[in-house]
Amino acid sequence: MSGTFRFLDEIALADMAFEAEGDSLPALFDAATQALIQSLADPASVAQTWQQTIDMEEPDIDTLLFEWLNRLVYLKDAQAVVFHHATLKLNHTPDRSVWRLHAELIGAPVDQATQDLRSDVKGVTKHLYAVTQTGTSWKARVVLDV
Amino acid sequence: MTLNTDMQVNRIDDYLWEIPPSEKAGMLVPARIYASPAILGAMDRGVFDQVTNVACLPGIHRYALCMPDGHWGYGFPIGGVAAFDPEDGIISPGGVGYDINCGMRLIRTDLSLSEVQPKLELLMTELFRRVPAGVGSRGFVNVTRREFREVMRKGAAWCIANGYGWEEDLDRIEERGCLNGADPTHVTDYAIERGINQLGTLGSGNHYLEVQVLSDKGIFDREAAAAMGLTGRDQVVVMVHCGSRGFGHQVASDYLKVFEKAMRRFGISVKDQQLACAPFRSPEGQDYFGAMNCAANTAFANRQVITHQIREAFAAVFDSTPHALGMHLIYDVAHNIAKVERYGDGEWLVHRKGATRAFGPGSPELPDCYRHIGQPVICGGSMETGSYLLVGTDRAMHDTFGSTMHGSGRTMSRAQAKRTVRGEQLLRDMKQHGILVKAVSMSGLAEEAGLAYKNISEVVNTVDQAGITKKVAELKPIGNIKG
Numbered sequence: 001m002s003g004t005f006r007f008l009d010e011i012a013l014a015d016m017a018f019e020a021e022g023d024s025l026p027a028l029f030d031a032a033t034q035a036l037i038q039s040l041a042d043p044a045s046v047a048q049t050w051q052q053t054i055d056m057e058e059p060d061i062d063t064l065l066f067e068w069l070n071r072l073v074y075l076k077d078a079q080a081v082v083f084h085h086a087t088l089k090l091n092h093t094p095d096r097s098v099w100r101l102h103a104e105l106i107g108a109p110v111d112q113a114t115q116d117l118r119s120d121v122k123g124v125t126k127h128l129y130a131v132t133q134t135g136t137s138w139k140a141r142v143v144l145d146v
Numbered sequence: 147m148t149l150n151t152d153m154q155v156n157r158i159d160d161y162l163w164e165i166p167p168s169e170k171a172g173m174l175v176p177a178r179i180y181a182s183p184a185i186l187g188a189m190d191r192g193v194f195d196q197v198t199n200v201a202c203l204p205g206i207h208r209y210a211l212c213m214p215d216g217h218w219g220y221g222f223p224i225g226g227v228a229a230f231d232p233e234d235g236i237i238s239p240g241g242v243g244y245d246i247n248c249g250m251r252l253i254r255t256d257l258s259l260s261e262v263q264p265k266l267e268l269l270m271t272e273l274f275r276r277v278p279a280g281v282g283s284r285g286f287v288n289v290t291r292r293e294f295r296e297v298m299r300k301g302a303a304w305c306i307a308n309g310y311g312w313e314e315d316l317d318r319i320e321e322r323g324c325l326n327g328a329d330p331t332h333v334t335d336y337a338i339e340r341g342i343n344q345l346g347t348l349g350s351g352n353h354y355l356e357v358q359v360l361s362d363k364g365i366f367d368r369e370a371a372a373a374m375g376l377t378g379r380d381q382v383v384v385m386v387h388c389g390s391r392g393f394g395h396q397v398a399s400d401y402l403k404v405f406e407k408a409m410r411r412f413g414i415s416v417k418d419q420q421l422a423c424a425p426f427r428s429p430e431g432q433d434y435f436g437a438m439n440c441a442a443n444t445a446f447a448n449r450q451v452i453t454h455q456i457r458e459a460f461a462a463v464f465d466s467t468p469h470a471l472g473m474h475l476i477y478d479v480a481h482n483i484a485k486v487e488r489y490g491d492g493e494w495l496v497h498r499k500g501a502t503r504a505f506g507p508g509s510p511e512l513p514d515c516y517r518h519i520g521q522p523v524i525c526g527g528s529m530e531t532g533s534y535l536l537v538g539t540d541r542a543m544h545d546t547f548g549s550t551m552h553g554s555g556r557t558m559s560r561a562q563a564k565r566t567v568r569g570e571q572l573l574r575d576m577k578q579h580g581i582l583v584k585a586v587s588m589s590g591l592a593e594e595a596g597l598a599y600k601n602i603s604e605v606v607n608t609v610d611q612a613g614i615t616k617k618v619a620e621l622k623p624i625g626n627i628k629g
Contacts, residue, residue, distance in 0.1 A: 007561050009559045010559055012559070013217055013218055070399065074340060074392075077282070078336075078392075112586055117282075118587055118590065119593075120281045120349055120351065122391075127419075145220070
């Protein structure tokens with residue numbers, strides 16, 4: 001199970017965009033989460049002193065990824081934290097009418113003196129937002145408002 | 147002239163272009179773009195696609211407009227202006243922007259460059275300390291939820307009542323810093339939790355606090371400049387660009403979801419998901435309007451609290467008082483907003499998305515001190531090149547729903563800017579050119595390099611020549627704070 005991401009240059013001139021890819025849905029979620037975490041701060045500069053467990057469910061995988069990424073942005077502002085990493089578990093009901101995410105999110109309160117802070121992402125947008133499957137491979141294109 | 151569109155674009159005059167409704171199925175009115183031929187030729191494809199999408203929205207009146215600083219945005223282009231019939235037209239978060247009431251504020255001083263220069267390092271350090279910027283920053287104003295709801299209702303007036311400003315400031319803020327109809331009951335807990343600790347913070351991206359200088363030769367209209375307390379002679383002023391922070395963004399995100407469902411109920415289809423909308427008079431439309439006004443008022447309060455901190459920083463550094471230093475507010479104006487305004491015989495719901503209100507002389511909404519010159523319009527350029535002060539005109543009232551440009555507009559992506567420039571080198575280069583920068587993030591600084599932006603003088607000359615705003619003064623940076 002592996003995922004990768006790359007930032008896209010010319011999609012959002014004034015903002016940021018990335019494409020995440022994985023050979024499974026969990027790998028896709030991991031890659032997209034990493035992309036957002038790295039947009040906010042270099043995780044190598046973030047300690048592991050803050051932790052939160054999050055459970056979410058949505059009717060489809062597109063909405064679940066969108067709402068999860070927005071949850072990270074919300075926590076960044078509401079709790080003034082940046083993130084080191086997240087451990088994710090994904091499952092669904094047998095008929096796939098409900099998709100669930102269990103996340104253990106690790107990070108630290110914002111500290112301008114010690115952390116390599118990057119962009120203050122304000123939200124995940126629906127502009128060109130897409131989650132697509134080709135065979136067993138999954139891709140997501142995400143535009144972030146900064 | 148080659149344009150980034152296959153659509154027919156007709157020349158109205160040297161600075162105004164029109165795309166007729168025949169160019170896209172569903173267009174209800176023509177789309178009009180203010181631009182010099184050079185600016186029009188450089189505009190990205192998104193401008194043409196998006197301004198014509200806006201022309202398809204229900205209840206649109208006369209034209210869908212785009213200003214010369216226009217570029218691709220979410221739903222509306224940045225620089226987009228559209229007026230809708232409040233009775234049977236729509237309201238759209240995509241026409242306001244995520245950063246509700248992002249805007250500009252300009253504060254004058256009696257100080258000259260020669261007085262400030264020796265203490266510039268100290269001044270910028272003090273401003274950087276007092277006005278938090280960057281990821282996750284928190285403001286110094288601690289409010290309870292009940293108090294935060296008062297901020298949402300009262301905007302800048304809440305700040306004045308709590309000691310963060312002068313009574314006279316309110317006269318010099320669009321709508322006196324408080325939009326009617328703010329209803330905190332339509333704001334989610336998520337939005338409140340994101341915003342409650344951010345009063346008095348700049349944010350990041352293209353937001354900044356800048357210390358600037360106005361030279362004698364930088365004044366184009368001495369009468370208007372004098373009315374604003376600007377005499378030139380290397381006078382120091384302070385410009386602020388920021389908005390409603392995470393609070394406004396959460397309001398926009400929350401209501402985009404509400405409107406996606408509402409559109410199905412009302413049978414509205416749009417060309418772009420980010421143009422999700424609802425009839426203005428519908429419950430959903432009114433709920434968003436109530437929440438949007440809360441965010442707008444919070445943005446006015448944010449800039450007011452920052453003004454208080456700027457005054458305190460100057461007073462501390464120059465061992466004086468803000469009054470003795472002549473630190474009067476020149477003006478505060480929104481450039482991401484939707485408001486009901488009167489033009490001619492009717493009222494219209496005007497959306498401005500990266501566009502500034504530019505009311506002409508005689509407008510009853512203007513304070514006495516500016517009624518004879520027109521409304522001050524503050525347009526921020528890149529941190530390397532400078533900014534402009536303009537005034538609104540009668541022509542804007544007739545042609546653009548009292549609207550004009552807001553800034554210079556990007557031409558290069560953030561990723562490309564970071565590949566082209568390193569933040570640390572940019573910091574050194576700018577210092578050599580007499581601009582002292584304090585930045586939280588070096589990568590964020592590189593993203594905002596001057597080379598990533600259009601030439602603001604060319605954009606300003608377009609609106610000046612088009613007659614929808616007139617140039618008053620050009621302001622040059624000497625110190626900048628970035629998130």
